[in-house]
Structures are given as C-alpha cells and as structure tokens.
Amino acid sequence: MTNPLLDFSDLPRFDAFSPDHVAPALDELLARSRAALAACAAPDAPLTWEALVAPLEDATEQLGRAWGIASHLNGVADSAQLRATYNAQLPRIVQFWTEVAQHEGLFTRYQALAEAPVFATLSAERRRVIEHALRDFRLGGASLVSPARERFARIQEREAELAQRFSEHVLDATNAFTLEIEDAAELAGFPADALEAAQAEAKRRGTKGYLLTLQQPTVVAVMQYADRRELRERIYRANATRASLDAAAPAEEAARIELDNAPVIDELLALRAEHAALLGYPNYAAVSLVPKMAESAQQVTAFLRDLAQRARPFAERDRAELERFARDELGLDPLQAWDLSYASEKLRESRYAFSGQEVRRYFQLPRVLEGLFGLVEKLFGVRIAPDQAPVWHPDVRFHRIERDGALVGQFYLDLYARGDKRPGAWMDDARARRRRGPGVQSPVAYLTCNFQPPPAGQSALLTHDDVTTLFHEFGHGLHHLLTRVDELAISGITGVEWDAVELPSQFLENFCWEWEIVRAMSAHVDTGEALPRALFDRMLAAKNFQSGLQTLRQVEFALFDMLLHGEFDPAGGRSVQDLLDAVRAEVAVFVPPRFNRFQNSFSHIFGGGYAAGYYGYKWAEVLSADAYAAFEEAGAAPEADRRLAETGERFLMEILSTGGSRPAIDSFRAFRGRSPDLAALLRHNGMVENPGRNHADV
Ligand SMILES: [Zn+2]
Structure with a gap:
C-alpha cells in the first residue's frame, strides 16, 4: 500500500502525506462508499444492522478519516498545492453526503428496519442511531410525496441562495x-x-x-x-x-x-414558514428545535424572559453608573448610542485597569499545561502522558490518556500561531471511538490554538484569555476522548444536541477563575512567584463589568430570533421592524435609535445556521455554570477531596462519557439530580444581591 491516506491501521501518517495522495484516495473511498450505499439501500437486503447500517458506516468512516487529514492540514499547514487540491475535491465530498441524505431507498429501508420486530432486539445505542437517522431524513424532506417533495427541494435551494445573498450584501455594504x-x-x-x-x-x-x-x-x-x-x-x-x-x-x-436586506429577510421568513408547514410543524422554530435540547419555542422564550427579569436590576444599575460617570467625568449628557462603548471603556479603565501584558508574564505554557493536566487527572481519575506520533510541524505535541493503565484516547496539541494556520481555536476529531468486534477503536483528537510563539529557548507566555481558550478546547477534547459509547454515530460529541455541546468546554473554563487553580499554575517568568491575589480579584471584577447590560443585549437578540421564527406571521400586518421594536421595548435598557437596522446585518440567523438557535449561547452557559456549581459545592464541603473526586466521577459517567447516546437533558439530570437552574450563571456573572459590598471597591 503506497497511499498513506488509505492506511487505516493506526494514526494518520503525516510524515508520508502529500497533496497528491488526496484525489486518488478519494476516488477509491468514494467508490467504496457508493457501493456500500447501494448495498444498504437494496430492497432485497436483509433487515439487519449488519446489512443496512454497518457497511455504509464502515465505508464512510474511512472516507471521513482520510478527508479529515486533508481538511485538518488545510487548516494548520496551508500551502498553495494543498489549498488547490482541497478546493477541487470538496464538492465531491459535499455531493456524496447530499446523495446519502436524500436517498429515498435508504430512507425506506431504515423505516422498514425501525418497524420490524428485530428493531426491539437491537441495543439502545443502535436504536438511537436509527432514530436519529430517520429524524434527519424526515427533516430533509424524505417522507414527502410529489408535488410537495419537489416544492420542498426548491424551497431548500432558495433558502440557501438567500442566506448566501444576505451574507454577500452585508459584506459588500461593509466594504462600500x-x-x-x-x-x-x-x-x-x-x-x-x-x-x-x-x-x-x-x-x-x-x-x-x-x-x-x-x-x-x-x-x-x-x-x-x-x-x-x-x-x-x-x-x-x-x-x-x-x-x-x-x-x-x-x-x-x-x-x-x-x-x-429587508426584502431578503421577508422572502426568507415566508419560505421558512412554508418549509415548516410542509414538514407538518406550526412554525420554523419548531423545526429548528427538533434536534436540539430545548423542547419548544415557548420553553425558550420563557427561559429568556426569566433571565431578562433577573438581569434587569443589575443592568439598571450598570446604566445608572455609566450615565453618572459619563456626565460627571466626560461631560456626555444625555448618553447617545455612539457614546456607550466609549464611556464604558473609560469607566472600565478607571476602575479595573490592569496590564494584560503583566498578567501574561505569570502564565508560562508548561506550567499551565501541568496545572490543566493535573486538574483533569484528579477530577476524572485518568493519567495524561507524552506519546509519540507522526506530526505536521515540529512544535506539535502528542499525548495519551490512560485510565487504570489502559489507553483511553490520544490527542495532538498544536498551540502556536503560524503563517500557514487558520486563526482561532478549535477541537476536531481525527478518529472516534467505536467497538470493533472484540476490541475498541480508541478516539484521537486535534486541539488547535493560535498563541504567540515563544522566543527561541524560552517558554511561551499566555494571556489569561489564552489560558481560558486552552481550557475551553480541552473541555471539547475530553468530551470526545472520554466517551464510552460504542456506536460511531453517537460517540463523543457526535449526535450531541447543538445547544448542549458547549457544556463540557464552558464547564472547564470555570476553573480558570478558581483562585487555587490559578495560583498553582501561575509563576512569574522572572521571579517564579504566583499571580498576586489582588491582581486576580481585579481581573475577576473586570470580567463581570456590566454583565447585566451584556446579558440583556444577548437576550434581546435571542428573543427577537425566537419570536421571529416562532410567533411572527410573515403574512400578518406587523413588520419585522415592529417585532424588533417590541422586543427592545420589553428587554433593552438602552433602546437604539430609530434609524438602527441591526436586523439587516444579523448574519447568524439570516446568513448562517442559527435561525431559532441564537438562544443556544446563553442556554449552554446556564448548563455549564450549573454543572460547575456542583464542583463548587463539593469543594466547599467537609472532606472536599473525596467529594470532588466523587463529583468528577459522576460528571465523567453521566455527561462526558455518554455522548449522543441519550438526550442531553437526561444526562444533565442524572448528574445534577434536578433540572438546570439559572442561579449559578447569575452568581458567576456577579449578578447577586450583595448590598454590603459595592463592586467598585475591589
Ligand atoms: Zn466551544
């Protein structure tokens, strides 16, 4: 075998990779995948998991892993040749997955399997995989009959065109x-x-x-x-x-x-309403929520309104402080929309000024990694050790995670910014866990960040934001690596509801605001001393600056989005602007000027995939904050060490390891013993009544 992309025996062979390998590997793997698709969809194939599901899963896993290598390198080791290859091959991959998603024969066979007596004999995990697949087929219009089928396909195409046009208009208007x-x-x-x-x-x-x-x-x-x-x-x-x-x-x-963009919005909303009606849903929000954790638009709007109500007194206080400061110190009275950021920045500087560069001198990468690994080892009963693998750049590190001496998963750390690397930070899977006969294929993850590289011979220094980013991505990594689910389609983060997938990542971020953790992983690059407590307190106060105002701003966007897709009637007498005005009147503390047309550049919901989904940011924050509060409670109790270890084990068993094998709300309740609660998020954001202490004093 000469093409390393066709070698699935072990880890990716980055040392042997060349862009020339991509096209021939895809020729081979797409052919195998199409053959498997035809075999699984054949009307005379037996109604069994082995005949209907396994062959396609095996073939497409290989396709995904090979393409994953090209796509990963395209993000972290860009070259003209690789980019050209990647862009040339991408449409073939998209085309294949569209074929699978719209395959009538396959949908029919999956339906027959779900209705056959044998379905009840499948494992719970396998039944869930089939149910997810059927759900996705239905949402894609597979159960419609002509002429609704053709109309639905046309609607989907037009929705994609309009979303693209919306984004282009924003881009062109920005550049104009x-x-x-x-x-x-x-x-x-x-x-x-x-x-x-x-x-x-x-x-x-x-x-x-x-x-x-x-x-x-x-x-x-x-x-x-x-x-x-x-x-x-x-x-x-x-x-x-x-x-x-x-x-x-x-x-x-x-x-x-x-x-x-106003006509684009109007047409999109009308199409989305028709899209929902064809699938038998009362509105587009209901369609959007089918694969999500939130149960209904009503549940989401009630959640947002509750959050708004609780944040309101703090937002009012933020406003009063800002207005007073702007009037007395800056001579700005009354405050206009274009004064808010300016006055806020001046107020923030006057209260909490500290040098991010000075903070950075306390966070040396090796020490931070030691702190992170030590925390994870203690919480989840694992061991993290250096390991060996072919890599794409000499700075890349490779590690393994073991539990009770057995390999659980492995991960690459590619942490420094480079000219050939896409900006940002992300976790991606190189390989997912699945049971294979008597054994298990262990998961492998890529963790990518863009920290400033160190001067030669020294340790890299991280800002506190960098440290938080590292913890965040590591949380995603743990979700992928510590899974115990045997089925590929629901193991790790695969198949997890979109509004719950940030739970582990945001959860781990919380530890970056825990004094004991920060103290242990900080050491000044010159003196070796830990970050001073007074500086840490200042950082904490700055983090919660104007959190009331910021919360209401997020609620305003999310409520507008949810009402627009859940209650607004595009054919009724009210305009989109009327709805936005009403939401602002209900929620906003500073109402924007009448000329503001924020909705015309709200790309998340009109140009991207966030329609009736913007609430997900706050939703996931509530989950992660509330989960973290269980650790705060354990750490504050007598016998903290034992209680923390128990809580970690429960978090591992009920949340990290369960992946998409059951609804996220079930996992959350199993961990917490109750439904999610807003209190922890409000407390973490400094939104608690504490009349004895003015937060300006810290
Ligand atoms: Zn994330």
Missing part, C-alpha cells in the same frame, strides 16, 4: 463604506495599533492620511476610543444601517436598493 481622515487629530484617543492600521489601510488604497472602514476591529476602535463624538456618531450610523435603505454609506441610490 470608507472614510478618509487627513488629520491625525481627528483620531484623538486611538490606540497606537489602531492608528497604524488606519494609516496602512490608506496607503494600501493609495490615499493620504488615514482610512477608516467598517471592518470590525476599526468599528470597535472608533466606538471605544475615538474622543471625537461626531466621528463616533458617523461610524455608528454607517455600521448600524449596513445593507439597508437608510444606509449612511455614500453609495448611489441604486446600490443601496441593490444591497438592501
């Missing part, structure tokens, strides 16, 4: 705006790096002085730091009216109409 500034005095207050960036932008476009755009870093710099109020207003207005007829961009009338 520029503001030339000749005199640096106009940019008073700008930090040096933002000033440099504006100058570089002017140079790049052949103009003099400075050039401001609506790219997010520029908008943030202006809103937070520009001392000139007129400049802030101008950029605010341009940003808040993107892709609308009210656009403040100096574009031609025709261009404004061309880029207006």
Whole structure:
C-alpha cells in the first residue's frame, strides 16, 4: 500500500502525506462508499444492522478519516498545492453526503428496519442511531410525496441562495463604506495599533492620511476610543444601517436598493414558514428545535424572559453608573448610542485597569499545561502522558490518556500561531471511538490554538484569555476522548444536541477563575512567584463589568430570533421592524435609535445556521455554570477531596462519557439530580444581591 491516506491501521501518517495522495484516495473511498450505499439501500437486503447500517458506516468512516487529514492540514499547514487540491475535491465530498441524505431507498429501508420486530432486539445505542437517522431524513424532506417533495427541494435551494445573498450584501455594504481622515487629530484617543492600521489601510488604497472602514476591529476602535463624538456618531450610523435603505454609506441610490436586506429577510421568513408547514410543524422554530435540547419555542422564550427579569436590576444599575460617570467625568449628557462603548471603556479603565501584558508574564505554557493536566487527572481519575506520533510541524505535541493503565484516547496539541494556520481555536476529531468486534477503536483528537510563539529557548507566555481558550478546547477534547459509547454515530460529541455541546468546554473554563487553580499554575517568568491575589480579584471584577447590560443585549437578540421564527406571521400586518421594536421595548435598557437596522446585518440567523438557535449561547452557559456549581459545592464541603473526586466521577459517567447516546437533558439530570437552574450563571456573572459590598471597591 503506497497511499498513506488509505492506511487505516493506526494514526494518520503525516510524515508520508502529500497533496497528491488526496484525489486518488478519494476516488477509491468514494467508490467504496457508493457501493456500500447501494448495498444498504437494496430492497432485497436483509433487515439487519449488519446489512443496512454497518457497511455504509464502515465505508464512510474511512472516507471521513482520510478527508479529515486533508481538511485538518488545510487548516494548520496551508500551502498553495494543498489549498488547490482541497478546493477541487470538496464538492465531491459535499455531493456524496447530499446523495446519502436524500436517498429515498435508504430512507425506506431504515423505516422498514425501525418497524420490524428485530428493531426491539437491537441495543439502545443502535436504536438511537436509527432514530436519529430517520429524524434527519424526515427533516430533509424524505417522507414527502410529489408535488410537495419537489416544492420542498426548491424551497431548500432558495433558502440557501438567500442566506448566501444576505451574507454577500452585508459584506459588500461593509466594504462600500470608507472614510478618509487627513488629520491625525481627528483620531484623538486611538490606540497606537489602531492608528497604524488606519494609516496602512490608506496607503494600501493609495490615499493620504488615514482610512477608516467598517471592518470590525476599526468599528470597535472608533466606538471605544475615538474622543471625537461626531466621528463616533458617523461610524455608528454607517455600521448600524449596513445593507439597508437608510444606509449612511455614500453609495448611489441604486446600490443601496441593490444591497438592501429587508426584502431578503421577508422572502426568507415566508419560505421558512412554508418549509415548516410542509414538514407538518406550526412554525420554523419548531423545526429548528427538533434536534436540539430545548423542547419548544415557548420553553425558550420563557427561559429568556426569566433571565431578562433577573438581569434587569443589575443592568439598571450598570446604566445608572455609566450615565453618572459619563456626565460627571466626560461631560456626555444625555448618553447617545455612539457614546456607550466609549464611556464604558473609560469607566472600565478607571476602575479595573490592569496590564494584560503583566498578567501574561505569570502564565508560562508548561506550567499551565501541568496545572490543566493535573486538574483533569484528579477530577476524572485518568493519567495524561507524552506519546509519540507522526506530526505536521515540529512544535506539535502528542499525548495519551490512560485510565487504570489502559489507553483511553490520544490527542495532538498544536498551540502556536503560524503563517500557514487558520486563526482561532478549535477541537476536531481525527478518529472516534467505536467497538470493533472484540476490541475498541480508541478516539484521537486535534486541539488547535493560535498563541504567540515563544522566543527561541524560552517558554511561551499566555494571556489569561489564552489560558481560558486552552481550557475551553480541552473541555471539547475530553468530551470526545472520554466517551464510552460504542456506536460511531453517537460517540463523543457526535449526535450531541447543538445547544448542549458547549457544556463540557464552558464547564472547564470555570476553573480558570478558581483562585487555587490559578495560583498553582501561575509563576512569574522572572521571579517564579504566583499571580498576586489582588491582581486576580481585579481581573475577576473586570470580567463581570456590566454583565447585566451584556446579558440583556444577548437576550434581546435571542428573543427577537425566537419570536421571529416562532410567533411572527410573515403574512400578518406587523413588520419585522415592529417585532424588533417590541422586543427592545420589553428587554433593552438602552433602546437604539430609530434609524438602527441591526436586523439587516444579523448574519447568524439570516446568513448562517442559527435561525431559532441564537438562544443556544446563553442556554449552554446556564448548563455549564450549573454543572460547575456542583464542583463548587463539593469543594466547599467537609472532606472536599473525596467529594470532588466523587463529583468528577459522576460528571465523567453521566455527561462526558455518554455522548449522543441519550438526550442531553437526561444526562444533565442524572448528574445534577434536578433540572438546570439559572442561579449559578447569575452568581458567576456577579449578578447577586450583595448590598454590603459595592463592586467598585475591589
Ligand atoms: Zn466551544
């Protein structure tokens, strides 16, 4: 065997990989997968797991692993040749998965299996895999009959086109705006790096002085730091009216109409309502929630309104403080929408100023990893040790996790930023756990971050945000690696509800705000001393700065999204703007100006996959905070060590190891002994009544 992408005997052979291997490997693996698909879907195949499910799963697992290597390298070791290969091959993969999802014959066979007496003899895990598959077939329109079937296919195509158009309009409208500034005095207050960036932008476009755009870093710099109020207003207005007829961009009338997203939103909403009706659901929110943990739009809106009500007193207090500070210290009265970030930044600096660079000198990567691994070993009864594997870059490290001396899983750590690496941080699976005959295939994960690399011969230093990111991704990694589920389609994070999948990652982040943990994993690069407690307290207070206002802002977006897809009637008399106005009147503490057209650039729900799903951010935070509170309770109890170990074991057994094998709410209840509760999140965000102590005093 000469093509390393066709070698599935062990770990990926990064040392032998070349982009030339990709196309021939896919030729082979796609052919095998299509043959398996035909065999599984054949009307005369026996109604058994072995005949209907296993062959396709085996073939597509190999396809997924081989393509996963190319796709991983495309993200972390980009080259012109690999990129060209990747882009050329991607449509073949997408095409194949569309074939599977829309395969009428396969759907019919799965249905027959689910209705046959043999179904009851399958393991609970296998029954769940079949049920998930049937659910996804139905959501994809597989159970519709002509002409609804053709209409549904047309709707799906058009929805995809409109989502793409929405995003393009936002992008084009963003790029259509520029503001030339000749005199640096106009940019008073700008930090040096933002000033440099504006100058570089002017140079790049052949103009003099400075050039401001609506790219997010520029908008943030202006809103937070520009001392000139007129400049802030101008950029605010341009940003808040993107892709609308009210656009403040100096574009031609025709261009404004061309880029207006209002008609795109209207058509999308009408199509989504029809999409839901064809599938037999009362509205699009109900469709969106089928594969999610939340049970109904009513449950979500009740959750959001409850959160809003509890956050409200804190948001009101945040507003009063901000208004007082802005009036007394900055002479801004009344506060306008374009003053909020600016005044908030000044208030934050005056209260909690600390140097992120100074904090960074306390977090040396080896010590942080030691702290993280030690914590995980203690909580979950595992051992983490260095291991050997072929890698794609000399900086990449490889480790194994063992429990009771047996291999549980392995992971790659690729932590430093490089020119050939996609920005951001993520966890991806290289291989998933599954039972194979008498043995088990152990899972393997990629953990990728983009930390600043160390100077030669020294340890890398991490900001506290970096440390949190590392813990977050490691939480995803543990979810993938510590699974005990035997079936590929529901092991690790596969098959976990989308609004519950951030539970383990956000859960682990909490430990970065635990004083004992932080103390143990910090050591100043010069003196070796732990982070001072007073500095830590300041960081903690800064983290919760304006958490009331921020919570209400998230609730405003999420409630608008859920009501829009759950209750709003596109054919009724109210407009989308009317609904947004009503939500703001109900929730917002600072109501945006009338010209604000936020919805026209709300890409999450109109250009991405978050329709009736934006609530998921807060939802998952509630779960992770509440799960973490179980550890806080254990740590505060007598015999803390024993109680913590017990709680860790229960978290491992009920949440980390169960994957998609049962509903996330069942896993949560099994761990916590009750339903999720908001209290822990509010407490972690500093939103608790504590009249004896003003948080300005810390
Ligand atoms: Zn995450």
